[in-house]
Amino acid sequence: MKSACHSQYDRRLLLLILLVALVLRAGFVVWLQERLDATGRDYLISGDAEGYWDLAKTIVKGEDYAIHSPPRSVHRMPGLPAVLAISISIFGESRFAARILLATLGALSCGLLYLLGKRIHSSAAGLIAAALLAISPASIGFSGVILSETLFGFTMLLSLLGAVSLIEQLTQSSVSVSKVCGWALLTGILIGLGVYTKPSWILVGPLLGFLLLAFISPRWNSGIAAVLMTLGMVLVLLPWGVRNQNVSGHFKLTTFWMGPSLYDGLNPQATGASDMRFFDDDQLPNEMTEYEVDKEYQRRSWEFAKANPSRVVSLAGAKLWRYWKPWPNAAQFDKALIRIGLCLYTIPVFFLAAWGAWKIWEKNWSIVVCAGPIFYFAGLHMIFVSSLRYRLPAEAPLLVLSAIGILSICGRLNDESKRRAD
Template sequence: MTESQVIHRRWLIAILLTALVLRVGGVVLLQQRLDANGQQFLIAGDAEGYWLLGQKIVEGEDYAIHTPPRYVHRMPGFPLLLASIMAVFGQQFLPARIVLALIATFACLLVYWLGKRIGTERTGLIAAAIVAVSPTFVGFSGLILSETAFSVALLLASLACERLGRLISSATSTLFAVLQQALWVGIAFGIGVYLKPSWILAAPLLGGAMILLLRPKVRTFASAAMILFAMLMTLVPWGIRNERVSGHFTLTTFWMGPSLYDGVQPGANGESDMRFFDDDGLTQEMTEYEVDQEYRKRSRELILADPLRIAHLSWLKFVRYWNLWPNADQFQSWSLKSLLGLFYLPVLTFSVYGAWVHRGQYWSMVICLGPVLYFMLIHLVFVSSLRYRLPGEYPMLVMTALGIEAVLFRAGQSRPKLENNSD
């Protein structure tokens, strides 16, 4: 091992230890604050639902929530993770939060690997360092929400995509090796959907980008088809289960309709307000499938009736998505807003500059910027918040690191990894 490799290894260990200490320390402080206030969750609602479903899994009860029971309300990925933690440590919040903090630290390592693959060793270290000290990543890591676990699935898919692009463009790789890697990419995307159902459209979009950007075309078409096939096969067991419990096959949930209506309902302003769901009381007279279809229908009618209002709502959601600090009232202290603003303004600026400096590396841009832009588009329709941006920020920070390298080290264009534009 060379001297520079030893130095890089020491820097990586220091970064990961910093990430771990900040996250575990933040979790302990959060739990103490919640216990002192008699709270179970900092952000209730989704967190409470995830926790309850995790309890049902570990106790062997039906995977359902609310009354009347909704059997296809939440994807099972995150509740299964919580259930596995409960099976080992019991139904206590602190151990669950600490495990999530460990998962968040692993995400930091994955960002290092992604940065190293797309740029240089230094790129990976810079990106990982930003992840390690990011106030929002530290703050969210111990929350009983799916974002941190999903971020790991997203990063694993990103790393698999980077390797797939390399194999497709390599003259020495076989078609079998390419398709085998595409299989792993599709499985990684399927695991991501189990954690976050809105991720399901990302795989076909990735396949389209692959066909446009990578050559030779026979490999790209075959890889795109394999990715989609593998993702669908990964999700089929859940779809079959849904058919059995509800009489209707779906690869995700029956919650898209209410979620969509939440984003476009009369009086909507971009944030979630689900009071309409209880006020309407449709669950008392309809199945959850019928409720989903009814709210989809109402949403389409509202969108078609006043597209200008919907366009204005999309702008409000865009602002909420890219806000420098969380939009919720509990996070509006000036000290917190100043901290997050001072952190995120250069992060976002350098990510734009990194994309400009490396503008010829189209596949790398898809990997690094695709997720954060994908979720932006999704949440121009649904409700929007900084929370929904967080998973996409992990790969985006590789582009931030490339921008910082270009400024501080005059790195210019990083060494080309993919010959995207050559036959």
């Protein structure tokens, strides 16, 4: 009876957290839309956002999935444009409605984070993590921006929940092969859904498979899981790869934008921030196919890296600082109030996460799931360009460790209070 009451209380508290998350995000969207309308702007951060919106319109109209001139058909993954297309199909070309839809997904991510925290530690940890995400200033701010971070954060948490379930099956004393196979395939499918929003997530499937094979015995169980998980991911991405083969003559599970993105981070003028002016200056799409442009910029990037190893190391340090810096890098957001607000949230959260990881150090797989994504993207963006934007989705699972840190501190304070009372 007591357990049932406690469970009902947790559900009510979770619903309250989800409501707060939605109100904060929707409120920010209303404020942002009013500001944009007043200044005659369509987007807070133009460029990528405009491209996603234009691609969404091509989906709704049944046109070729391509933007720019000459057209780029394998330029962006279709995850976010597909979600935006749903909004356009229902509400018309209302960017406000699309922002509300993304804000709703951002609020629902708090629910997924609760489930992750509950699976890894306890219901209390899940509730605290969900509450921390609900009030995250950066998460609230990005929920109104038509970029991929909010949607990717949602799909990433889904894939991490699958990974936790798979690891639980593999580490049980009595392993069910059928359940291992089922969870491996499902986890791969969920990772694939994440790749449809952020192509760099594609390395997580084989990387997690390698970790399972290297550290979980018996090897044949973890080997089966690794293979099936990678297979599930590839199967989900296969329609996109076949489509890319048909439109470009080259099979590709992600996009032909890696080369320009890589050169953005590795070129003679690189600073660690994104500056794609070189792409407009070079005008390579006028002379080459999309595939050839991708390969050409990859070649230039590696040539620069080989010729300037010390510069690459220096850039990596600058990118690492941009990634971990508690406040935004972009000049338009570099305001005192924003700096203070983000620092007051981010710095304690990071310290609490470190303490939480220390308290559950023996549960190494839990730490891998919670902290792995943020360090994974830190490593990637030491090569590509870097900013807070790329760290933001991976902060969500890290909050589970922050919640564990809070519970540990509260438990110690309670024990101290009891000792003093005695």
